[in-house]
Amino acid sequence: MTVSHRVEPQIVTTLDGAIAVLRSRGLRLSSTRRLMLEALLAAEGPVSAERVASRLNLDAASVHRNLETLERHGLVRHVHLGHGPGLYALLAGGEREYLYCDGCGAARAVPTKELDPLRRRIRERYGFEARFDHFPIVGLCSACAAAGGEERGRELAGPAAG
Amino acid sequence: MTVSHRVEPQIVTTLDGAIAVLRSRGLRLSSTRRLMLEALLAAEGPVSAERVASRLNLDAASVHRNLETLERHGLVRHVHLGHGPGLYALLAGGEREYLYCDGCGAARAVPTKELDPLRRRIRERYGFEARFDHFPIVGLCSACAAAGGEERGRELAGPAAG
DNA sequence: GCGCTGTTGCAAGCGGATTGCAGCTAGGCG
DNA sequence: CGCCTAGCTGCAATCCGCTTGCAACAGCGC
Incomplete structure (x- = not known):
């Protein structure tokens, strides 16, 4: 750790x-x-x-x-x-960053360079070098957001966790 | 919690x-x-x-x-x-979201709506509703990024933590 | 003031992770 | 092929952040 x-x-x-x-x-x-x-x-x-x-x-x-x-x-x-x-x-699939849904626990992995535009924007605005590999972008996936973020649905599409 | x-x-x-x-x-x-x-x-x-x-x-x-x-x-x-x-x-100062520097532990709080453009961009690209109030944007502040992210400097400008 | 119920402190417990330690073994060397 | 030792292992204890069970206590509405 x-x-x-x-x-x-x-x-x-x-x-x-x-x-x-x-x-x-x-x-x-x-x-x-x-x-x-x-x-x-x-x-x-x-x-x-x-x-x-x-x-x-x-x-x-x-x-x-x-x-x-x-x-x-x-x-x-x-x-x-x-x-x-x-x-x-x-690191088999190369470096990854994550979007983690706080509602259903699902994690979406994306190649690091896919978030480079986002990173650049944050850098320009705040002089801050963001990384989403160790701590992901957290929020709600479209399904959970649509559900009003109320229904957790932890049972379905469970976390990649252990 | x-x-x-x-x-x-x-x-x-x-x-x-x-x-x-x-x-x-x-x-x-x-x-x-x-x-x-x-x-x-x-x-x-x-x-x-x-x-x-x-x-x-x-x-x-x-x-x-x-x-x-x-x-x-x-x-x-x-x-x-x-x-x-x-x-x-x-919530005295209204709702806040955070940028947290993994290098020096400093946290920068910004009003929620300031990150709305970023949020919109993520929504458009991924259909994902990002929130940075509970889990912040993590990375390196300009100083720590410039220092190569090697010198931690935990002593100075310490975390707002407890 | 009286009493109901929310709140408190203590102690125990839990999940995740780290550390100290004695014993084991991978693998370099002869 | 077998020795030697540094790297590794499992066990047990410990730590940290947080939660829970419980008996005693104290707001506050009456």
């Missing part, structure tokens, strides 16, 4: 690719690490450390430490969608 | 104003409540429940409950600036 800002991203899409990065960084490939990488590669979206740990029957502390290590080495990034736990994902 | 979305805002700038709202809602004015309202009126920016509790020598649970009550009745709003605790403020 406490990874210093801006780490050189390592885009990997295969286990071998990830292992190669580990090796090149002098990190070991423990069985725990291998399992985690496989799980992250197979994951649909960002997942919580807790979910990874329980699915793979691993110790939560180790999973947290590993995710932090992977993040420090640019293989993984985590995002805070609403109030829940941090959610981790490989 | 768990206040259902969109409560009719109650803009009050004086203790009497706040008390009037309480009364009209059938809420009591306990000494704890009075102290909290005074503290919130005197506060420069959003403050954490913990800070309120320790400053006033009150029980943290009570402070949390009270802040939630006040928020449920539209007198107070809370915002999540980065990783820390939720920060609470009266």
Whole structure:
């Protein structure tokens, strides 16, 4: 969770690719690490450390430490969608930013450069360099907004969370 | 912390104003409540429940409950600036949205309507209704961005946090 | 003043994350 | 192929922010 800002991203899409990065960084490939990488590669979206740990029957502390290590080495990034736990994902699909619906918990991932115009606008107006990868744009998706933001609908289209 | 979305805002700038709202809602004015309202009126920016509790020598649970009550009745709003605790403020100055610098922890508050063009743009592009009052726009202020986002400088210009 | 009910403080508990530590193992080296 | 050690692991304890259960207390309408 406490990874210093801006780490050189390592885009990997295969286990071998990830292992190669580990090796090149002098990190070991423990069985725990291998399992985690496989799980992250197979994951649909960002997942919580807790979910990874329980699915793979691993110790939560180790999973947290590993995710932090992977993040420090640019293989993984985590995002805070609403109030829940941090959610981790490989950088397999390149860098992403998120729109998070506070109503239904759905997260929409978009390539970083897609929000560049928005970012530029904020920079021009406020001299502020916005990033939506670690903390997303939060609000209501069209469906929830239409529903008046009253019906939560947490049951449907649930969060990508863990 | 768990206040259902969109409560009719109650803009009050004086203790009497706040008390009037309480009364009209059938809420009591306990000494704890009075102290909290005074503290919130005197506060420069959003403050954490913990800070309120320790400053006033009150029980943290009570402070949390009270802040939630006040928020449920539209007198107070809370915002999540980065990783820390939720920060609470009266709606005295009207509704606000925030830009939070992940580098130095500084929060810039702007009137809600100032970000309406941005919001419109996001709505047009994504059919998404963004709000930056509960979860702010996060990134780097110009100073921190210029510093390469490396020097944290948490010591200076510290967070409005508690 | 009396009593009803909202509110309070304390203590316990919960979810998410971090830390200390002793033991294990990956993998470089001989 | 086996040794050695630094990196890693699981466990247990701890922390932080927040919530909940509960018995006692105190606003405030009468």
